[in-house]
Amino acid sequence: MTEIQDKYELILSSSRKLIEEIGFSALTMDKVAQKAGIAKGTVYLYFKDKDDLLEKVLSSGFEKMFERIKIRVGNESGAFNKLKSLINENIRHIYENRYFFKTIFLDEVNVVFLKKKSKESYNLRRKRYTDYIAGIIKSGIESGEFRKDLNYSKSAYMLVSLIKTGAIYNFLNGMFDLTSEMIEKDTEEILNLFMRGISVK
Amino acid sequence: MTEIQDKYELILSSSRKLIEEIGFSALTMDKVAQKAGIAKGTVYLYFKDKDDLLEKVLSSGFEKMFERIKIRVGNESGAFNKLKSLINENIRHIYENRYFFKTIFLDEVNVVFLKKKSKESYNLRRKRYTDYIAGIIKSGIESGEFRKDLNYSKSAYMLVSLIKTGAIYNFLNGMFDLTSEMIEKDTEEILNLFMRGISVK
DNA sequence: TATTATAATGACTTAATAGTCATAATTCAA
DNA sequence: TTGAATTATGACTATTAAGTCATTATAATA
Incomplete structure (x- = not known):
């Protein structure tokens, strides 16, 4: 035992x-x-x-x-x-x-150093942003642009996460001072992944 | 000024x-x-x-x-x-x-509390895992399964990020004790998003 | 200019906690 | 069984940093 x-x-x-x-x-x-x-x-x-x-x-x-x-x-x-x-x-x-x-x-990095009260406001802000995105995705589902089986709230989280991860990836690889074209390329990349995924059409 | x-x-x-x-x-x-x-x-x-x-x-x-x-x-x-x-x-x-x-x-949460040396090992472990996934994606690109224009290394980061974000989402929404079926559903959801994105086919 | 009100100072207090080390308990070997 | 070696203890030290407050400087007002 x-x-x-x-x-x-x-x-x-x-x-x-x-x-x-x-x-x-x-x-x-x-x-x-x-x-x-x-x-x-x-x-x-x-x-x-x-x-x-x-x-x-x-x-x-x-x-x-x-x-x-x-x-x-x-x-x-x-x-x-x-x-x-x-x-x-x-x-x-x-x-x-x-x-x-x-x-x-x-306990995300920013949240870690905050006490209970500030932690709550942080989480509220995050929710406000993801709710906003979720609304857009929901409208896209209703208009037939996006798949009907999507959880729009969760999809919003995913998008925020992809944006953040893209930036982390660049930073880790020394890509720190992006030109305007590189920002456009990054946008297309994330948009492509989020819209169409990695599979061939 | x-x-x-x-x-x-x-x-x-x-x-x-x-x-x-x-x-x-x-x-x-x-x-x-x-x-x-x-x-x-x-x-x-x-x-x-x-x-x-x-x-x-x-x-x-x-x-x-x-x-x-x-x-x-x-x-x-x-x-x-x-x-x-x-x-x-x-x-x-x-x-x-x-x-x-x-x-x-x-400065991810885990890393924040570590000193320089342990921080480095943490980053190395993360790299080992994403490199491993990147290898799989690379092979999928070469075999024609995945889009040729993908950055396989970055895509690997994205996948890890999606998995993590999915879990965070569940936790935040009180979904804490998942049944086996829910785990399968989650897997399909992430796989679908990563493979096909959110657009209708 | 004199007086009051407001703003700024930084030495000090307090609290938390990482890490130490002389002492004690336990285990092992002859 | 005994004494050396190993393992464990926890009171103590040292450090760091948040927050305070009596004192001083500056600004406003009459």
């Missing part, structure tokens, strides 16, 4: 549980020790410092996810099928660890 | 510049005061506390963006054209404020 293997794993899983409960920003080494039922000094026998502990929590989770995805995808042939399995396995992993990912995903 | 209107705006813009330079996590009230060339106490005459200041920095930026987008989109007719303008205006706004958004976007 869940005999704890060793202190290292105990500390890792306690930290994980704590992150699920109180989030990253509120995690302290005292709380980790308390959660694990050991002294704070002991934590430092197994992890160099707080940064090391957080890094290990994140990386162990990632490795588990990546492993299961590679196994699953390895059984498929054809890019379409591989992608389908990948998406499915990724989503499964997220939901099997949903309390953890809830914290990871919902 | 650039006469500072008032202290309130001075503090806001100084905070904004600081966030661009050192990021959210390193922002202190002492540094804000120093950057603005005033005493710390003065900051507290214009903002209730640090949380209030951060909230005002974020909301003023958001309001500016939302305003320009609404004006631009208001001139268009038809959902497709509206969306196209919206994407374009949103991207323009991001690039005109690129130093700010670079910090906002790149």
Whole structure:
């Protein structure tokens, strides 16, 4: 019955549980020790410092996810099928660890440093924007421009996410000072993906 | 020439510049005061506390963006054209404020609390995963399954982003304990969007 | 100019928390 | 069984940074 293997794993899983409960920003080494039922000094026998502990929590989770995805995808042939399995396995992993990912995903960077009240206004602003986009998509569905089976609210989220991700991609690849043409190209790219997807017509 | 209107705006813009330079996590009230060339106490005459200041920095930026987008989109007719303008205006706004958004976007929640070294490993892991997906998409392009004009690397980022956003959407809407069928439905939804987009065939 | 009101200052207080280390408990080997 | 080696403890130190407030400077008014 869940005999704890060793202190290292105990500390890792306690930290994980704590992150699920109180989030990253509120995690302290005292709380980790308390959660694990050991002294704070002991934590430092197994992890160099707080940064090391957080890094290990994140990386162990990632490795588990990546492993299961590679196994699953390895059984498929054809890019379409591989992608389908990948998406499915990724989503499964997220939901099997949903309390953890809830914290990871919902506490966006901007929100992390805000207290409860400002967090709420932030979320309201985001909702105002996505609702606005959702309205446009809804009208497009009603006019027959867009697929009838769409969840317009969710589609709006997706669009905002694609725009953001496009910018992140450029930044990460050193594309920082875009010309006007590059902005147009980016717009077309996202619009194309959102309207027609990646498949050939 | 650039006469500072008032202290309130001075503090806001100084905070904004600081966030661009050192990021959210390193922002202190002492540094804000120093950057603005005033005493710390003065900051507290214009903002209730640090949380209030951060909230005002974020909301003023958001309001500016939302305003320009609404004006631009208001001139268009038809959902497709509206969306196209919206994407374009949103991207323009991001690039005109690129130093700010670079910090906002790149310092993801998990990364924010890590120091330099762990940050690098995090980014490497993310790259390993997107490279893996990019390889699949590349093979799909070569086999003729996917559009030849795709940037497979960027498309991989988009897919990861769509998966993440789908989960965020569910969480925000209280869909927390998904049945197996709901997971399948989610998979189909994302797959459909990524493969075919939102347009009717 | 004198007086009051308003704005600004920055040294100080307080709180939180990461990391240490002398001491104690436990395990292991001879 | 005993003493050395390993593991664990938690009170303590050091640091950082938010927020305060008595004091000073500036502006407004009479």
